Structures are given as structure tokens and as C-alpha cells.
Amino acid sequence: MHAQLDVSGLHKVYEGSGRHVEAVRDLTFTVDAGELVCLVGPSGCGKTTLLKCMGGLLTPTAGEVLLGGRKVSGPPPGMAFVFQEYGRSLFPWMRVGENVELPLKQKDLSKARRRELVADALESVGLTEAAGAYPWQLSGGMQQRVAIARALAYEPEVLLMDEPFAAVDAQTRADLEDLVRGLWRERGITILFVTHDIDEAVYLGERVVVLSASPTVVQEQLKVDLPVERDQLHTRVSPRFAELRTHVYEQIQAAKRGTLPVQDRLTPSDTPPLR
Amino acid sequence: MRRALIRLLFVVALPAVLLSVWWLASDGSTNVFWPPLRTILRTFPDVWTAHRFTTDVVPSILRLTAGYATAAVVGVALGTVIGSYRRVRAVCEPVLEFLRAVPPPVLVPVIMLFAGIGDTMKIVVITSGCVWPVLLNTVEGVRAVDPVMKETALSYGITGAARLRTLVLRSASPQIFTGLRQALSIGIILMVISEMFAGTDGLGYTVVQFQRSFAVPDMWTGILVLGMLGFLLSVVFQVVERRVLGWYHGLRAAARRTP
Amino acid sequence: MRGLNTALGAAGLAAFLALGEVVPRVGIVKEAYFPPTSRIASAFWDELQDGAFWSALDDTLTGWALGLAIAVGAGIVVGVLLSVVPYLREATASTIEFLRPIPSVALIPLAVLLYGTELRSVLLLVVYASFWQILIQVLYGVQDVDPVAEETARSYGLGTWARVRHVLWPSALPYVMTGVRLAAAVALILTITAELVIGAPGLGATIMVAQTSQAVPEMYALIVVTGLLGLLINVGARTVERRALAWHQSVRGEVAV
Numbered sequence: 164m165h166a167q168l169d170v171s172g173l174h175k176v177y178e179g180s181g182r183h184v185e186a187v188r189d190l191t192f193t194v195d196a197g198e199l200v201c202l203v204g205p206s207g208c209g210k211t212t213l214l215k216c217m218g219g220l221l222t223p224t225a226g227e228v229l230l231g232g233r234k235v236s237g238p239p240p241g242m243a244f245v246f247q248e249y250g251r252s253l254f255p256w257m258r259v260g261e262n263v264e265l266p267l268k269q270k271d272l273s274k275a276r277r278r279e280l281v282a283d284a285l286e287s288v289g290l291t292e293a294a295g296a297y298p299w300q301l302s303g304g305m306q307q308r309v310a311i312a313r314a315l316a317y318e319p320e321v322l323l324m325d326e327p328f329a330a331v332d333a334q335t336r337a338d339l340e341d342l343v344r345g346l347w348r349e350r351g352i353t354i355l356f357v358t359h360d361i362d363e364a365v366y367l368g369e370r371v372v373v374l375s376a377s378p379t380v381v382q383e384q385l386k387v388d389l390p391v392e393r394d395q396l397h398t399r400v401s402p403r404f405a406e407l408r409t410h411v412y413e414q415i416q417a418a419k420r421g422t423l424p425v426q427d428r429l430t431p432s433d434t435p436p437l438r
Numbered sequence: 439m440r441r442a443l444i445r446l447l448f449v450v451a452l453p454a455v456l457l458s459v460w461w462l463a464s465d466g467s468t469n470v471f472w473p474p475l476r477t478i479l480r481t482f483p484d485v486w487t488a489h490r491f492t493t494d495v496v497p498s499i500l501r502l503t504a505g506y507a508t509a510a511v512v513g514v515a516l517g518t519v520i521g522s523y524r525r526v527r528a529v530c531e532p533v534l535e536f537l538r539a540v541p542p543p544v545l546v547p548v549i550m551l552f553a554g555i556g557d558t559m560k561i562v563v564i565t566s567g568c569v570w571p572v573l574l575n576t577v578e579g580v581r582a583v584d585p586v587m588k589e590t591a592l593s594y595g596i597t598g599a600a601r602l603r604t605l606v607l608r609s610a611s612p613q614i615f616t617g618l619r620q621a622l623s624i625g626i627i628l629m630v631i632s633e634m635f636a637g638t639d640g641l642g643y644t645v646v647q648f649q650r651s652f653a654v655p656d657m658w659t660g661i662l663v664l665g666m667l668g669f670l671l672s673v674v675f676q677v678v679e680r681r682v683l684g685w686y687h688g689l690r691a692a693a694r695r696t697p
Numbered sequence: 698m699r700g701l702n703t704a705l706g707a708a709g710l711a712a713f714l715a716l717g718e719v720v721p722r723v724g725i726v727k728e729a730y731f732p733p734t735s736r737i738a739s740a741f742w743d744e745l746q747d748g749a750f751w752s753a754l755d756d757t758l759t760g761w762a763l764g765l766a767i768a769v770g771a772g773i774v775v776g777v778l779l780s781v782v783p784y785l786r787e788a789t790a791s792t793i794e795f796l797r798p799i800p801s802v803a804l805i806p807l808a809v810l811l812y813g814t815e816l817r818s819v820l821l822l823v824v825y826a827s828f829w830q831i832l833i834q835v836l837y838g839v840q841d842v843d844p845v846a847e848e849t850a851r852s853y854g855l856g857t858w859a860r861v862r863h864v865l866w867p868s869a870l871p872y873v874m875t876g877v878r879l880a881a882a883v884a885l886i887l888t889i890t891a892e893l894v895i896g897a898p899g900l901g902a903t904i905m906v907a908q909t910s911q912a913v914p915e916m917y918a919l920i921v922v923t924g925l926l927g928l929l930i931n932v933g934a935r936t937v938e939r940r941a942l943a944w945h946q947s948v949r950g951e952v953a954v
Binding site: 215218219220238240242243244246248251252254255256257265266268269297299300313317 | 584586587589590592593594595596600604605608609611685686688689692693
């Protein structure tokens with residue numbers, strides 16, 4: 164049995180105008196079907212590069228990404244992308260419904276089926292009423308909901324989210340986090356969620372992959388042993404949550420310094436000791 | 439109700455004042471070149487009969503439409519190709535900059551050499567003058583397509599014709615319309631002067647004939663007709679633009695509200 | 698990267714010129730209609746030695762510069778006046794919307810009757826066409842003035858003139874510069890049109906003479922001159938615009954007029 168998503172030996176170097184920038188050095192990790200994994204790392208650590216390689220938007224210099232056992236070379240149909248820049252990812256000349264429907268038109272679906280998927284996706288994100296509005300008539304958080312609906316309607320096996328909530332205000336952000344967790348539990352899709360926010364990573368993920376500073380390697384993998392049922396009020400004040408976030412925080416600080424704290428070095432998918 | 443009345447007053451007041459001033463100042467004028475407005479208006483229905491509309495106005499508009507439409511299609515098509523490929527753009531840019539800078543009216547004598555003085559000449563003149571603003575603005579618009587939108591399209595497998603239709607051309611449409619607008623004024627100029635140069639019918643031809651035969655009030659009615667044509671075309675353009683670019687104006691207004 | 702682009706551009710230009718040489722030589726188009734590049738170049742060289750050419754160029758430039766200057770001056774004065782005096786903007790809106798799209802070539806017969814081939818004929822067309830470009834941009838620019846800045850100026854008791862000078866004018870300047878650039882191009886088009894159609898002295902009239910006397914290479918050489926002139930005007934106007942606006946960080950979309 165393959166992992167749903169298998170990244171092995173991924174290496175990416177940007178070449179251009181005589182400059183040679185190594186963004187990702189050597190990344191290996193897997194995501195199982197139906198898992199919700201958060202990738203967290205210091206800012207500028209090549210998270211976006213990694214995600215774009217996985218989404219087939221960039222060709223890696225070395226290494227490969229397998230989706231369901233098949234090598235990714237170009238955007239695979241079983242993957243959907245949610246970008247950070249919601250305002251620039253939705254097409255302003257199309258209404259919300261049309262934006263959600265657009266990717267479906269590339270698939271061989273009947274009109275009725277398309278309509279059904281659009282309505283279902285918009286309902287899932289609570290935007291049924293907004294179908295006829297233009298994206299720029301909505302608030303930032305609502306726009307990002309539309310982008311999520313568009314990804315859901317596409318019925319992907321894997322959903323890649325690139326810092327999707329970095330540009331919305333704190334309260335909206337909490338709502339959107341719960342939305343993502345809800346959708347994950349409801350639909351059983353595999354989600355890979357990239358963020359620079361440690362709390363968000365711990366709150367959302369079943370597993371957190373901590374990345375080093377650029378050139379990027381996997382600093383640590385960590386299983387989040389919080390209950391599946393989570394909510395903003397109680398989960399975030401639980402002692403276990405605090406421990407996990409402190410641990411990830413230390414790892415990130417270490418990553419920024421470029422050292423691995425030896426005593427904390429853990430085997431993949433291990434949990435930090437209780438202190 | 440009151441506000442609507444005041445707005446209506448603002449719209450009609452000045453034109454009414456100007457027309458009355460013209461009417462009064464020119465009334466009883468004996469200057470051959472400035473006939474009384476009364477005379478001009480009285481001449482109008484005699485000159486612009488239904489017959490003259492079919493023989494002079496319609497051909498002019500048809501030529502303008504043919505030339506303008508060709509320029510729009512060619513300009514957008516070439517502009518999309520040139521705008522999509524960085525290398526092609528680098529090769530073409532200096533030549534295009536030069537061709538755009540040539541004042542379009544000088545094309546009239548050149549194209550007369552090739553195409554004589556018939557309809558073909560006039561349509562080619564209009565096309566070759568109108569194509570540059572459309573082309574260059576399309577290049578700018580296509581080049582400026584947002585990279586995030588491009589990646590979105592790519593990641594959802596929107597490629598080829600669908601990408602062109604739903605992303606590239608839509609995203610470039612504000613610039614394309616800027617080009618079309620500039621092209622429209624150039625097109626009208628070229629329509630009129632190509633008929634003034636050579637021809638047997640058309641608005642430009644008729645107006646110049648009036649001038650040459652010193653039929654001054656008739657000439658004035660011709661100027662009025664040309665003015666109204668320019669105004670009408672501009673209204674039609676604005677209506678189309680509002681429809682097609684409604685999203686763009688809304689987006690800009692939304693961006694201004696929340697900077 | 699820049700170097701490569703310049704090289705590609707030069708290659709494109711060279712290919713364009715070579716095409717102009719080859720196409721008539723192999724007979725794709727008749728040489729009588731479209732002389733090869735080399736013959737146009739030699740005609741161009743001959744023109745440069747000719748005093749008549751220089752005086753025609755001088756006439757064209759005079760018509761262009763004078764017309765543009767009048768249009769810019771009038772456009773700015775009228776634009777500011779319409780914006781400052783209460784209700785004037787609203788009262789004139791419909792009139793402007795009606796007069797602006799009237800093609801200035803409609804005035805050609807009137808110009809011929811009134812002024813014949815004098816410079817004033819050229820100026821009538823040039824000023825009419827360029828005036829609107831400036832006026833519209835000034836009006837857009839004033840509309841774009843930050844209401845907060847305007848309020849601040851008002852609350853500090855600045856008079857009308859001071860407000861125009863310190864608030865309105867600096868905010869509208871970027872738009873005015875765009876207007877000047879557009880008007881400069883339009884003014885050249887109308888100058889050449891007047892010379893071609895009316896026969897006012899200048900490059901346009903010279904082109905017409907060359908055409909009627911079948912001096913085809915000379916005609917093309919003169920057309921190239923008008924193109925170069927247009928290019929200089931465009932590049933010059935863009936440079937001035939960029940210089941004048943170096944301080945202005947706002948990103949403006951060009952207003953379509």
C-alpha cells in the first residue's frame with residue numbers, strides 16, 4: 164500500500180541571471196490517505212517552493228513527488244490548490260458560482276452534475292447565498308471560503324493549502340480553521356496545510372512536519388496527540404496544546420539558528436516527552 | 439423628485455444657453471461663413487434626406503465598421519501572441535514602437551498607391567491605422583496577467599483555448615478596451631479623410647463637396663452630422679464597455695473603498 | 698537580460714529592414730509601389746540635404762508645438778476653473794460629453810473656408826483635438842484628490858488659490874502629465890492631417906506632393922521622418938512624465954479617454 168503522497172529526496176535550485184539559489188535541499192516525507200498534515204517552518208524557508216513542486220507547478224531539480232503512487236509531472240487532476248492570495252486567485256470577472264464551476268468545466272461532467280457540485284461546495288463553506296456575487300464584493304475571509312469551495316467542488320484526493328489564512332484577520336482565521344477541520348472530518352480528503360503560524364499548525368494538524376531554514380530539510384516530524392474533537396476555546400488552553408506548541412517553537416528557533424537540539428531530536432512520527 | 443429635476447437642469451441648462459447664444463448671435467448674420475443657425479437648421483432636412491443617408495452615411499459607417507472590426511480582431515490576436523512570449527515581444531518591440539508612432543493619416547497616400555481609391559483602400563487605411571493602439575494595449579494587458587491567477591489556472595488544468603477565453607483575454611480586457619477607444623477616434627479621422635481624398639460618396643466626400651461649392655449652410659449641416667456620428671459612436675462604445683467591463687469598474691471602486 | 702532584449706530588438710529591427718529590401722526585390726510587391734529599404738534610405742539622405750525638407754519639418758514642428766501649448770494651457774485653466782467653482786463641473790458635464798467625441802476632422806471644411814492653408818487652419822484642428830485630452834485628465838485628476846487632504850487644507854483656512862496650488866495641483870499633476878503625453882501624440886496626428894488634407898505647408902503637404910508626382914521613394918522617406926518624429930515625441934513625453942512623477946508613489950491605471 165502506497166502513501167497517498169510521497170515526497171522523496173526533493174531538491175530545488177533556482178538558476179537565473181548568474182545566481183544560484185538552493186531553496187530546498189533534501190526533503191523526504193509521506194502523507195497517508197485521509198491525513199491532515201501541517202507543514203510549518205521559519206519564514207522564507209521554501210515552503211511555497213515545496214508546495215509548488217508537489218502541485219506540479221514547479222519542476223524539482225532532483226527527487227520526485229508521487230501522488231497515489233504516480234509521479235507528479237505537471238498539475239495532477241487529483242490535486243487542488245488553495246493559495247494565500249485569495250484576492251488574486253479568484254477571477255474578478257466571474258461571479259462566485261462561475262469561479263467555483265470553472266475548473267469543473269475541464270472535467271468531463273454533465274451540466275447538472277457540475278451545478279450539483281457547485282451548490283454542494285458553496286453550502287459546505289456557508290456561502291450558498293453569495294453564488295451570484297462577484298468576489299470583490301465579499302470580505303477577505305469570504306473570498307478565501309470561495310477559494311476553498313472551488314477546491315472542494317473539484318473533488319480532489321489531496322488538497323494543498325499554501326498559508327491560506329495568512330492575510331485574514333484573527334477572528335475570521337479561527338472560523339476558517341474550524342471550517343477546514345470540519346471539512347476534513349466530513350469528507351475524508353487528504354490535506355497538506357502549509358503555515359508559518361505554530362499555533363495554527365498544532366491546532367489543525369494530526370501531524371506537524373517542521374522544516375528547517377532554507378535550504379530546507381525536514382527538521383522534525385511530530386504526531387499531534389490532541390483529541391480529534393477540537394475547538395478554539397478548550398483545545399488552545401489545554402496543557403498538551405501548550406506543550407506541543409512550545410516544542411514546535413523550540414524546534415523552529417533551532418531551525419533558524421541552523422542547529423538541531425540534540426536532546427530533542429526525535430525519530431519521525433514520535434511524540435515529545437511529557438515534561 | 440426635486441433632486442431629479444435639479445440634475446436634469448444641470449444636464450440641459452448649459453447646452454440650452456449655448457444654443458440660444460449661437461442662435462441669437464448668428465441671427466441676421468451676413469457673414470457668408472457663419473450663416474444664422476436658423477438657416478442651418480432649415481437646410482438640414484433638405485440636405486440629409488433618407489436618400490442621402492443610404493448613399494453617403496451608410497457606406498461611411500460600413501467602411502468604418504469593416505476596418506475597425508478587422509483591426510480589433512487582428513490587433514487582439516497578434517497582441518495576444520506577442521504578449522504571451524517574452525522573446526517574441528523583445529524582437530517585435532522596437533518595430534512596433536516605430537509603426538505605432540507613424541501618424542496614421544500618412545497611410546492614406548501609401549495605401550492609395552496599392553489599393554486605388556475604392557472601398558478596399560478606405561477599409562485598409564482604417565484597419566492599418568486602428569490596429570496599433572489595439573495591438574500594443576493588448577500586449578501590455580496580456581503581459582500583465584497576474585501570476586497567481588496563471589498558477590491557479592494551471593493547477594486546475596485550465597489550459598489552451600479555455601485559458602485564453604477565461605483568463606488571458608478577460609484579464610487583459612481593460613487594456614484592450616483602452617486600445618479600442620483610442621482606435622475608435624483614429625478610425626473616425628481616417629474614415630473622414632480617406633473620403634475627402636478620394637471618393638464618390640461618404641460623409642467626408644459630401645462635406646468637402648459642400649465646402650468646395652461654397653454651399654456653406656449645407657457644409658455646416660455636414661459638420662453637425664459628423665459631430666453627431668462621433669457622439670453616437672462614443673455612446674455605443676460606452677454602453678458596450680460598461681457591459682463588458684462592469685466587473686472591472688466594480689473592482690476598482692471596491693479597491694478604492696478599502697485601500 | 699537587458700542586453701539580450703536590446704540584441705533581440707535590434708535583430709527584429711534588422712529583420713524588418715531586410716524584409717523591406719527583399720520583398721520588392723523579388724517582386725512580391727511592385728517596386729514602383731514599395732521601393733526597397735536601400736532606395737528609401739538614399740531618398741532619406743537626399744531629403745536631409747534639401748533646404749525645403751528642413752523648412753517643411755520646421756512648419757510641422759511649429760504647428761505641433763504651438764497647438765499643443767495652447768491646448769495644454771487652455772485645458773489646465775479650464776479644468777481647474779471647472780473644478781474650483783461650485784456647480785460648474787456638474788453644469789458643464791453634459792456639454793463636455795457631447796463636444797469631446799466630435800471628430801476634429803469635421804472642422805476641416807470650416808478651417809479651409811476661414812483660414813485656407815494658413816497656420817491657423819492647422820491650429821484649429823490641433824487645439825480642438827488635444828484640448829479634450831488635457832481637460833479630461835485634469836478633471837479626473839482633481840476628482841482623485843484625497844478628500845482628507847482637501848479637508849485638512851480647508852480646516853487650516855487655506856484660501857482657494859492656496860488650495861489649488863498646494864493640494865489640488867500636486868494631486869492632479871500625474872494625470873495632467875498623462876494628458877500631455879496623449880495630447881502630444883494626438884497633436885502630431887492632427888498637424889500631419891491638416892497638412893495632408895488642407896495643404897498647409899509642412900511634412901504632410903510634402904508627402905502629398907511626392908505622392909502626386911510619383912516620387913515614391915521620397916514619399917516613403919518622408920513617412921519614415923514622420924514616424925521618427927512620432928517616436929521622439931512619444932519617448933520624450935514618457936521620459937518627462939516619469940521624471941515629473943518620480944515622487945509620486947501611487948499606482949495609477951491610465952484613464953481611458
